[in-house]
Amino acid sequence: MTDKRVSFSGLLLPAALLAPQLAVTAVFFLWPASQAVYQSLLRQDAFGLSVTFVGLDNFVRLFEDSSYLSSVQVTIVFSAATAILSMSAALLFAVAADRVLRGSTAYKTLLIWPYAVAPVLAGVLWWLMFNPSIGIIAYILRGLGISWNHVLDGDQAMILIIVAASWKQVSYNFVFFLAGLQSIPRSLIEAAAIDGAGPVKRFFTVTLPLLSPTSFFLAVVNLVYAFFDTFGIVHATTNGGPGTATTILVYKVFKDGFIGLNLGSSAAQSVILMLFVIALTIIQFRFIERRVHY
Amino acid sequence: MVERRPYLTVLTHLTLILGAGLIALPVWIAFAASTHEASDFLSGLMPLLPGDKLVENYWKVLAHGESSAGAPPIGLMLFNSTVMALSIAVGKIAISLLSAFAIVYFRFPLKMAAFWIIFLTLMLPVEVRILPTYEVVAGLGLLNTYAGLSIPLIASATATFLFRQVFLTIPDELTEAARIDGAGPMKFFRDILIPLSRTNIAALFVILFIYGWNQYLWPLLVTTDASHYTAVMGIQRMVAVPDSEPLWHLIMATAILAMLPPVVVILLMQRLFVQGLIEQEK
Amino acid sequence: MAEVSLAQVRKIYPGGFEAVKTVDLAIEDGSLCVLVGPSGCGKSTLLRMIAGLETVTEGTVTIGGLPVNDREPAERDIAMVFQSYALYPHMSVYDNMAYGLRNRRTAKPEIERRVREAAGLLDIEAMLARKPRQLSGGQRQRVAMGRAIVREPKVFLFDEPLSNLDAKLRVQMRIELKRLQRKLGTTSIYVTHDQLEAMTLADQLVVMNAGRIEQIGTAMEVYEKPATTFVASFIGSPPMNLIPAASDENGQYFGETGSRILRLRSSAERIVVGVRPEDIHLGEAHPGEATEPDSVAFTVEVSGVEPIGAESLVHGHTGQGHDLTIRVPGYAEFGAGRKLMAHASPKTLHFFDAGNGRRID
Ligand SMILES: Nc1ncnc2c1ncn2[C@@H]1O[C@H](COP(=O)(O)OP(=O)(O)O)[C@@H](O)[C@H]1O
Ligand SMILES: [Mg+2]
Numbered sequence: 001m002t003d004k005r006v007s008f009s010g011l012l013l014p015a016a017l018l019a020p021q022l023a024v025t026a027v028f029f030l031w032p033a034s035q036a037v038y039q040s041l042l043r044q045d046a047f048g049l050s051v052t053f054v055g056l057d058n059f060v061r062l063f064e065d066s067s068y069l070s071s072v073q074v075t076i077v078f079s080a081a082t083a084i085l086s087m088s089a090a091l092l093f094a095v096a097a098d099r100v101l102r103g104s105t106a107y108k109t110l111l112i113w114p115y116a117v118a119p120v121l122a123g124v125l126w127w128l129m130f131n132p133s134i135g136i137i138a139y140i141l142r143g144l145g146i147s148w149n150h151v152l153d154g155d156q157a158m159i160l161i162i163v164a165a166s167w168k169q170v171s172y173n174f175v176f177f178l179a180g181l182q183s184i185p186r187s188l189i190e191a192a193a194i195d196g197a198g199p200v201k202r203f204f205t206v207t208l209p210l211l212s213p214t215s216f217f218l219a220v221v222n223l224v225y226a227f228f229d230t231f232g233i234v235h236a237t238t239n240g241g242p243g244t245a246t247t248i249l250v251y252k253v254f255k256d257g258f259i260g261l262n263l264g265s266s267a268a269q270s271v272i273l274m275l276f277v278i279a280l281t282i283i284q285f286r287f288i289e290r291r292v293h294y
Numbered sequence: 295m296v297e298r299r300p301y302l303t304v305l306t307h308l309t310l311i312l313g314a315g316l317i318a319l320p321v322w323i324a325f326a327a328s329t330h331e332a333s334d335f336l337s338g339l340m341p342l343l344p345g346d347k348l349v350e351n352y353w354k355v356l357a358h359g360e361s362s363a364g365a366p367p368i369g370l371m372l373f374n375s376t377v378m379a380l381s382i383a384v385g386k387i388a389i390s391l392l393s394a395f396a397i398v399y400f401r402f403p404l405k406m407a408a409f410w411i412i413f414l415t416l417m418l419p420v421e422v423r424i425l426p427t428y429e430v431v432a433g434l435g436l437l438n439t440y441a442g443l444s445i446p447l448i449a450s451a452t453a454t455f456l457f458r459q460v461f462l463t464i465p466d467e468l469t470e471a472a473r474i475d476g477a478g479p480m481k482f483f484r485d486i487l488i489p490l491s492r493t494n495i496a497a498l499f500v501i502l503f504i505y506g507w508n509q510y511l512w513p514l515l516v517t518t519d520a521s522h523y524t525a526v527m528g529i530q531r532m533v534a535v536p537d538s539e540p541l542w543h544l545i546m547a548t549a550i551l552a553m554l555p556p557v558v559v560i561l562l563m564q565r566l567f568v569q570g571l572i573e574q575e576k
Numbered sequence: 577m578a579e580v581s582l583a584q585v586r587k588i589y590p591g592g593f594e595a596v597k598t599v600d601l602a603i604e605d606g607s608l609c610v611l612v613g614p615s616g617c618g619k620s621t622l623l624r625m626i627a628g629l630e631t632v633t634e635g636t637v638t639i640g641g642l643p644v645n646d647r648e649p650a651e652r653d654i655a656m657v658f659q660s661y662a663l664y665p666h667m668s669v670y671d672n673m674a675y676g677l678r679n680r681r682t683a684k685p686e687i688e689r690r691v692r693e694a695a696g697l698l699d700i701e702a703m704l705a706r707k708p709r710q711l712s713g714g715q716r717q718r719v720a721m722g723r724a725i726v727r728e729p730k731v732f733l734f735d736e737p738l739s740n741l742d743a744k745l746r747v748q749m750r751i752e753l754k755r756l757q758r759k760l761g762t763t764s765i766y767v768t769h770d771q772l773e774a775m776t777l778a779d780q781l782v783v784m785n786a787g788r789i790e791q792i793g794t795a796m797e798v799y800e801k802p803a804t805t806f807v808a809s810f811i812g813s814p815p816m817n818l819i820p821a822a823s824d825e826n827g828q829y830f831g832e833t834g835s836r837i838l839r840l841r842s843s844a845e846r847i848v849v850g851v852r853p854e855d856i857h858l859g860e861a862h863p864g865e866a867t868e869p870d871s872v873a874f875t876v877e878v879s880g881v882e883p884i885g886a887e888s889l890v891h892g893h894t895g896q897g898h899d900l901t902i903r904v905p906g907y908a909e910f911g912a913g914r915k916l917m918a919h920a921s922p923k924t925l926h927f928f929d930a931g932n933g934r935r936i937d
Pocket of ligand 2: 620621735736
C-alpha cells in the first residue's frame, strides 16, 4: 500500500479515528455476514423449536430445488437484458451527445436526472404506463393487436421490470460512456478520418474498441445493479409473479426468509449471493488495476 | 466534428431529443395522472394531459396521506427521508474521512488488517445479509428509529477509498509545512485536509444523499411503524392495497413528491454529481 | 539567533538505506551555509533532520546550544522554505503567512504587524488577499519566504527554493535572498544541487557526495583547493580536468611529452593531476618549446569547439586518450583532429591520490 513520506505518530489517535468505521463494519456487516454463513449450515423445524446442524445440506437442497433454479434463470435473463438494454441506449445517447456542438449541456441534463429516481419509483412509473386497463403502452399495444396483461403473463411481467430497471440505469451508463468518449483523443478520430474511415466505420473500428474498458466496467456495475438494487421494482410492481416469473434471487431471499421464515434456506441463498458479489468485486478490482496502468 | 454532414447532425439531434423525450415520458404521465381525480382512471386510456386537481391531490397526500392504505401523510415521510438521507450522507462522509486520515497519515500495527476489514464492506451489500442484520438492529432496539434507519448503512469502503485517494494526492511538503507551522494531526486534518477535500466532499455528498434517499429494502425491514416510513418505501404500502383499484392520482402525486428532492439536487449540482459519480468508481 | 551543529549524525532510512553517513558540521550564528552536491547525495535528508522532519538515526543535532533530536519541528524554532513552496492552496497569502503564528497563539496585532513588515520586505503587500494560484512562480516563492520570515525563527532552512524558477528569475531571487539574509542576520542553511548558486550564496560551503561531506570551506577555498577529486569535478564549470598519472621514484610524469613536474611528498603510487580549463594555455605545437619556464607542456588533439560568447571551450584529448577541456578567450577556430601544443603552470596544478581521491599538497 502506498504510504506518505510523513506520518504522524501515536497509536491511540489512529485507533480512535478508525473506531467508528470499524465498529459499524463489525456490528452491521461482519457479524451479520458470519451469522448468515452460520445459519446456512443449520435447519430449524417448522415451529422454530429445534435447530440442527446440517452441514451443506441447505445448499444441496437449493440446487435440487426447481424454484431456486428457476429463480437463477429469471435473474440471469433479467440482468442480462437490463444490462444490454440500458447500455446500448446509453451508448447511443452518449455518442450523439459527444457529437453535438450546440446544446450538449442541455441534453446532458435531460438525460442524467433519472439517476436520482429510486428504482421502486421507476417501477411504479412503468407499472402505470403498462397498466392493462388504463396504461398508455398497454393501450398502444392493444391497438397493434397485442393483448397486454403482465399480471397474468410472466413474459410480459419480465418485460415490465426490465424496462423499468433499464430506464433508471441509462443515465448512469450515459455518464460513463460520455466520459469515456470525451477522453478519446480527437487526433485519433481525425487520423482515422484522414485514413478514409467514415463515421460508422470509425465508430466500430476506433471508438468502440477504445471504449472497451468502460464497457467492461459498466457491465460489472450493471450486473450488480440488476442483481441487488432492483429489489424495489420487483417488490412494488410484480411481487415476483405471476407465479415465480419475476422472482429474482434477492427477492427470493427476502421472501423465503422474511415471509416464509425458512431461515436456513434463506441464509444459504444469502451466502451464494455473497460469493457472487465477492467474485464480481475481485473481477472489478483486477480490472481497475489494469485501467490504472492503461 | 471531423466532417460536416448536415444529415448526421440532424440525426444526432433527433436521437437526443427522442431519447430525452422517452426518458421524460413516464414522469410526464405520472405527473399528468397526479392532477386528476380517481374517476378519470376507470377504463380505456388514462389522461395524458394535466387536469385541474393538482393542488387538491398534492395537499391531500402531503397533509393527510392515504389512510385506507395505512400510509402516513407524505409530509412526514419526506421528513423521515430527509433525516435518513442527511444522516447517511453526513455519517458516511464523516467516518470515511476519519478512517482515510488514519490509514494514510499514521503508521500503526494492523493497518493492513483495518484496511481489509473496510474493504470487505464492499462485498457485503445489505441485500445479502438481510435477516441477520435485521436481527442485530432489532436486538439493539433500533427498529423504528432514525438511528436504525441510518447507522447500519454508514460504513463505506468506497468513500474511504475515495478520500484515501484524495489524501494521497496532497503533497507531503504541505503536511511538513503544517508540522513546522505547529499544526498537530487534528489541526492539520481540520485546517488543511478538510478544506482541500471540499469539492470531493461536496461531490460525494450529492451521490450519498441520493443513495440514502433512495434506500428501499432497508427501511422496509426496520420500520414497522408508519411514523418512521420513508417516502420511497412508503409508496409500496399505497401500491400494495389488496383487492381494490390503485388510487392512481394519489400514488403518482406521492411518487412525484418522493423523487423530487433528489432530482432537484442532481439538476442543481450536475457538475458535482458527475464528478462524484466518476471519482467514486476510481 | 543560533548556531547549529551536527555531531556524528547518521541517517538510515527504514528500508535500510544509509542516506547520511556520520557527518560532523558546525554552522556559525548568523551565517549562510550552503549544502551542495549531486541529486540523491543526502542534502535534503540532512536538512530535514535539522528541521525535525526526519528522525536522526545516530548522533546529535544541536540548535542554539540545545540538543533537539527529540523535539517536534514546531518546537525547534526553525522555518523552512520548500522547493515546491508548499503554500496552503486554500488560504490567502496573508493567512499562509499568519498560520504558523496563529498556531503559536501570537497576538492578533502582532501577527498583523509581522505579516505587513515581511510583505513590505518582499514587495508582496499588494497580494496579501490573493490565493496562491493567483500568483506567478516568483511571487509564490516570495510568499514562501515571507511565511518563514514572519516567524522570526532562530534558523532558516531552504531546500532548493529557487529550482522551480526560470533561469533569469533565479539569479534575481538569489541576489535578493542573500540581501535579506544579511539584513535579518538569521542563521540559514540552504540546499542546492546547483554549484554556481552555491558558490555565490555561501558563507560556508559544504560539498556532499553519497551521504558524506567531502569538504567544508568558503566558496574560494573550495574552488582553489578542492579537497577531493569529487569536489574538483563538481565545483567549477566546466569542471576541472582530471588526468591519471603514474609516479616514479622521483616524481610524476605528465602526458606523453615527458615533461617533468613537481616532486610530491606522497606515498601514492598512482595519482590524479587536476588542472582547470582556464589554467591551460594553447599554442601551436612546436615540440620541445615551452612558453613559460618550468611549465608543463603536452599535445592535445582537438575533437570539437564550443563557442560560448566571450570565450570558447576547446574539447580534445591527450596523446594517451584522456579527455580535456580548455577554456580560451574569444572565438577559437580549430578543426577537429588538429594537434595543438598546450601548457600549464605548475602552480595551477592540483594533485590527488588516485586511490582515495584525496588532495596531496
Ligand atoms: N523516505 C525515504 N526512504 C528511503 N530512502 C530515501 C527516503 N528519502 C530519501 N531517500 C534516499 O536517500 C537518498 C538521499 O536523498 P535526499 O536527501 O533527498 O537527496 P538530495 O536532497 O541530496 O537529492 C536518496 O538516494 C533517496 O533515494
Ligand atoms: Mg533534495
